[in-house]
Amino acid sequence: MPRRLPLVPCLAVLAVALLLSMLVAVGVGSVDVPLGETWDIVTGHAADPVNTKIILDYRIPRVLLAALAGAGLSIAGAVLQALVANPLADPYVLGISSGASVGAVLVMTMGSAVAGGLGVSSAAFAGAMAAALIVFALGQRRGRLTPTRLVLSGVAVGYVLLAVTSYLQLKADADELRKVMFWMLGSVAGARWEQLPTVAVVVVACALGLMLYGRRLNALVTGEESATALGLDVRRARVGLLAVSSLLTGAVVAVAGGIGFVGLMVPHLVRLAFGADHRRLLPLVTLVGAIYMVLVDLLSRTVDRPAELPLGIFTAVFGAPFFAWLLRREEA
Amino acid sequence: MRLRVDGVCVRLGGTPILHEVSLAAESGQVVGLVGPNGSGKSTLLRTVYRSLRPESGDVRLDGHDVWAWPSRTAARRIAAVLQDDATPPTMTVAEVVELGRTPHHGLFDRNGPGDRAVVREAMKRAGVLALDGRRFGSLSGGERQRVQLARALAQEPRLLILDEPTNHLDIRARFELLDLVRDLGTTTLAVMHELDLAARVCDSLVVLHGGRVAAAGPVLDALTPKVLSRVFGVRARAARDPDGIIRITYAAGPLADGGPVAPRP
Amino acid sequence: MRFTHALTALAVLCFSAAACGGQSPRPVSATRAAAPGYPVTITNCDQAYTFTGPPGRTVLMSGGAVGEVSALVALGLESRIAANAQSYGTSDVPGRAAAIDGLPKAKILKGGWDISRESVLSLRPDLVIGTTGYDFDAQNGYATRPELLEIGANTWLPDSTCGGPGTVRGTQTIEDSYDMLRDFGRIYGVADRAEELVERSRRRIAEIEAKVRGGSRPKVMYIIPGMEMGTAEFSSIGANGIWNDIFEKAGGANAFGGVTDGIFANLSKEQVAKTAVDAVVIINWRNPDPDAEARKLLARFPQWRAARDGRYVVLSDSAYLGPDNAVAVERIARMLHPERF
Numbered sequence: 001m002p003r004r005l006p007l008v009p010c011l012a013v014l015a016v017a018l019l020l021s022m023l024v025a026v027g028v029g030s031v032d033v034p035l036g037e038t039w040d041i042v043t044g045h046a047a048d049p050v051n052t053k054i055i056l057d058y059r060i061p062r063v064l065l066a067a068l069a070g071a072g073l074s075i076a077g078a079v080l081q082a083l084v085a086n087p088l089a090d091p092y093v094l095g096i097s098s099g100a101s102v103g104a105v106l107v108m109t110m111g112s113a114v115a116g117g118l119g120v121s122s123a124a125f126a127g128a129m130a131a132a133l134i135v136f137a138l139g140q141r142r143g144r145l146t147p148t149r150l151v152l153s154g155v156a157v158g159y160v161l162l163a164v165t166s167y168l169q170l171k172a173d174a175d176e177l178r179k180v181m182f183w184m185l186g187s188v189a190g191a192r193w194e195q196l197p198t199v200a201v202v203v204v205a206c207a208l209g210l211m212l213y214g215r216r217l218n219a220l221v222t223g224e225e226s227a228t229a230l231g232l233d234v235r236r237a238r239v240g241l242l243a244v245s246s247l248l249t250g251a252v253v254a255v256a257g258g259i260g261f262v263g264l265m266v267p268h269l270v271r272l273a274f275g276a277d278h279r280r281l282l283p284l285v286t287l288v289g290a291i292y293m294v295l296v297d298l299l300s301r302t303v304d305r306p307a308e309l310p311l312g313i314f315t316a317v318f319g320a321p322f323f324a325w326l327l328r329r330e331e332a
Numbered sequence: 333m334r335l336r337v338d339g340v341c342v343r344l345g346g347t348p349i350l351h352e353v354s355l356a357a358e359s360g361q362v363v364g365l366v367g368p369n370g371s372g373k374s375t376l377l378r379t380v381y382r383s384l385r386p387e388s389g390d391v392r393l394d395g396h397d398v399w400a401w402p403s404r405t406a407a408r409r410i411a412a413v414l415q416d417d418a419t420p421p422t423m424t425v426a427e428v429v430e431l432g433r434t435p436h437h438g439l440f441d442r443n444g445p446g447d448r449a450v451v452r453e454a455m456k457r458a459g460v461l462a463l464d465g466r467r468f469g470s471l472s473g474g475e476r477q478r479v480q481l482a483r484a485l486a487q488e489p490r491l492l493i494l495d496e497p498t499n500h501l502d503i504r505a506r507f508e509l510l511d512l513v514r515d516l517g518t519t520t521l522a523v524m525h526e527l528d529l530a531a532r533v534c535d536s537l538v539v540l541h542g543g544r545v546a547a548a549g550p551v552l553d554a555l556t557p558k559v560l561s562r563v564f565g566v567r568a569r570a571a572r573d574p575d576g577i578i579r580i581t582y583a584a585g586p587l588a589d590g591g592p593v594a595p596r597p
Numbered sequence: 598m599r600f601t602h603a604l605t606a607l608a609v610l611c612f613s614a615a616a617c618g619g620q621s622p623r624p625v626s627a628t629r630a631a632a633p634g635y636p637v638t639i640t641n642c643d644q645a646y647t648f649t650g651p652p653g654r655t656v657l658m659s660g661g662a663v664g665e666v667s668a669l670v671a672l673g674l675e676s677r678i679a680a681n682a683q684s685y686g687t688s689d690v691p692g693r694a695a696a697i698d699g700l701p702k703a704k705i706l707k708g709g710w711d712i713s714r715e716s717v718l719s720l721r722p723d724l725v726i727g728t729t730g731y732d733f734d735a736q737n738g739y740a741t742r743p744e745l746l747e748i749g750a751n752t753w754l755p756d757s758t759c760g761g762p763g764t765v766r767g768t769q770t771i772e773d774s775y776d777m778l779r780d781f782g783r784i785y786g787v788a789d790r791a792e793e794l795v796e797r798s799r800r801r802i803a804e805i806e807a808k809v810r811g812g813s814r815p816k817v818m819y820i821i822p823g824m825e826m827g828t829a830e831f832s833s834i835g836a837n838g839i840w841n842d843i844f845e846k847a848g849g850a851n852a853f854g855g856v857t858d859g860i861f862a863n864l865s866k867e868q869v870a871k872t873a874v875d876a877v878v879i880i881n882w883r884n885p886d887p888d889a890e891a892r893k894l895l896a897r898f899p900q901w902r903a904a905r906d907g908r909y910v911v912l913s914d915s916a917y918l919g920p921d922n923a924v925a926v927e928r929i930a931r932m933l934h935p936e937r938f
Contacts, residue, residue, distance in 0.1 A: 050719065218423075
């Protein structure tokens with residue numbers, strides 16, 4: 001008989017784990033800074049300007065961005081999965097990340113005038129939203145979403161948008177070509193403090209808002225008709241949730257590029273361990289997503305020290321087999 | 333609680349599905365909705381639990397237009413047990429039943445002791461208390477239907493909608509479920525696939541044929557040999573046996589008055 | 598995998614043209630006590646950088662290039678280098694490749710060509726030299742020029758490739774190589790040596806120009822085999838770069854000079870076939886057998902005069918921004934006009 005693990009102690013343990021993993025991630029990197037000195041730097045007692053800059057201006061924003069990106073993409077994944085009642089949904093699989101990339105790259109290469117004066121983040125959101133709407137329109141059959149159609153249209157739209165991104169890059173300027181790599185693989189290596197506030201506000205606000213919405217998400221996953229019978233305005237809920245997941249994806253992609261499979265993997269792992277109730281799932285997914293990304297980033301810069309590997313390689317290496325496994329399970 | 337469906341018309345993708353359908357269910361009655369596949373039974377249910385707005389006509393519960401209510405208000409009065417339910421198999425029975433409290437809460441509400449009592453009572457009435465911690469996916473078909481029924485009861489509805497509740501259940505589970513529904517005393521509108529079961533559990537029947545009401549009334553009034561032949565294409569007659577149970581006897585041989593009649597367009 | 602090609606392409610773009618995240622000009626104040634002859638102030642990419650003494654911990658970024666480190670070696674500044682990411686593994690100047698190989702090596706990002714921002718800071722440089730703005734772009738995980746300044750490190754880029762996207766200044770010429778030598782001469786307090794190198798190069802090139810003057814101007818193709826710069830089959834054909842100046846001085850002209858405004862042309866086999874090519878310059882960029890590449894290329898386009906005459910020359914670092922352009926001018930001139938030597 002599956003008894004659910006108690007929520008509050010689990011959240012406390014995960015919060016501590018997140019804090020610890022962030023501390024380790026700040027303490028370890030491609031360059032050695034002694035732990036004692038790291039502590040002095042964080043508490044404001046250190047003198048060495050080089051190590052101070054490495055820790056305060058490079059590692060801490062990097063670790064924070066990793067945590068926010070992991071949390072944001074994981075929540076977006078959990079929401080999309082509830083939204084379409086399909087465990088294969090994820091911002092990357094559904095092409096929403098690619099849409100955000102197009103929006104961001106458009107502004108970065110052609111200037112904000114082409115996107116109606118939008119900044120990079122807003123353009124990423126607009127791109128994410130547009131991609132999501134197209135994918136959902138294509139994924140419908142007689143007004144109802146079908147899982148296979150949805151995933152297939154996500155993959156198709158994703159490819160088209162990836163091509164658009166590449167085209168924009170090649171077209172714009174030789175120097176911009178290099179950013180193709182960034183948008184394709186995702187990275188937090190260039191994290192800066194000034195990038196954090198927008199992502200932080202979006203992720204925290206969406207996470208809190210969605211936690212209030214947990215009960216309705218539970219109703220939504222039981223299916224369109226069933227949710228209607230439970231008093232949910234399914235169409236309105238879907239549009240709202242689509243906007244929220246696009247906002248999350250756009251905010252993350254604008255600063256960290258298209259990191260794949262996080263939104264797929266984390267909600268599933270959490271569901272396996274803690275069950276499907278979204279009131280429990282969402283806070284847990286937020287923390288686990290943050291921990292996962294902090295650790296993956298840590299791995300990416302320590303596995304081959306002092307060289308660094310792109311973040312997206314690891315999320316794909318872990319995530320793609322997981323996706324295949326899910327696909328098999330779905331077919332079974 | 334009295335349900336009145338009045339002159340409901342529905343079109344799906346330009347195709348008319350229901351033509352001026354009217355029916356009534358008196359307080360505490362179990363009304364069965366029968367008819368061949370494609371006769372519009374599930375579509376009619378959808379207009380009642382507010383999944384599909386009728387093009388014209390209205391659906392009233394105790395005189396209130398159900399389509400005038402906010403969706404949550406409606407769901408506190410009308411609950412449905414549906415067929416194509418995608419409830420995740422990983423949810424526990426308690427979690428599924430608790431979903432029934434959804435329309436009773438705003439965004440900031442948490443479950444209180446009152447909710448827990450309602451959930452417990454609903455589980456008790458549906459006979460699923462013992463399944464409490466089980467995963468939904470691990471249950472048998474009959475158990476799942478009873479859990480869904482408990483979920484519906486947790487909505488504290490005044491009208492219960494059932495869409496082929498006995499589908500895929502083995503024979504014992506069918507009777508158990510239907511007896512349970514009968515004993516609830518809640519006004520119920522149920523799509524029934526099998527006439528025997530419908531006859532057994534329902535106070536009255538509405539026979540749909542091609543999106544129109546072909547017959548309605550107490551079971552024996554509705555299931556006349558003529559209706560059975562024209563709507564269902566069988567040679568049969570319904571009668572009450574000495575135990576007071578309505579049985580349908582199917583006979584071999586040519587159909588009375590020439591067989592089933594194609595529904596009017 | 599396409600991706601590795603993309604990386605290669607990126608690397609070349611970096612060491613060729615390109616630009617960087619814009620830097621807002623801001624005053625730099627010298628904090629250390631000045632050495633004799635110092636402070637020296639260099640204006641680079643519209644910003645003034647002040648040196649209070651010769652840099653002793655130089656870090657060379659941009660592993661796809663070699664011109665900057667080559668210039669430092671030519672100036673005898675090996676001991677000033679703390680870490681070097683640049684290498685071709687070969688050189689047109691005897692001993693140069695070995696000298697570069699002997700320098701302290703920088704750890705570069707896997708799949709990239711530069712040193713991560715943490716690593717570059719931890720090298721505690723006082724001067725970081727790059728090839729394009731790419732090397733100082735935060736988006737790519739590299740330390741920016743203002744950030745390096747904060748820890749007391751000056752930065753230097755070729756002035757023609759330091760701007761933001763789309764702001765590459767004109768087409769590089771041999772003068773840009775001289776400017777680099779002179780900048781390094783001033784920065785490291787070896788201005789006389791730099792001037793000597795420049796003068797020697799000028800004299801050598803003037804001699805060659807005199808020899809080839811008035812002759813025909815054969816059409817020369819500049820190609821880097823094995824490097825993909827774009828999606829077309831021929832994506833690493835030099836269009837507008839320092840080689841145009843080199844060809845000019847060697848008595849030739851770039852066969853592909855006008856096909857695009859960019860630095861490299863991205864052409865199909867058909868477009869290449871219809872262009873008249875009298876001679877080929879094969880650039881050996883980490884290529885195991887450049888002669889085989891040359892033979893393969895000429896065999897594919899037998900209609901070229903270059904193919905009929907078998908006229909090609911393999912060069913590496915001299916045909917790029919760097920201290921040895923005179924070598925390239927002479928080798929190409931000898932190939933194009935052998936009768937004049």
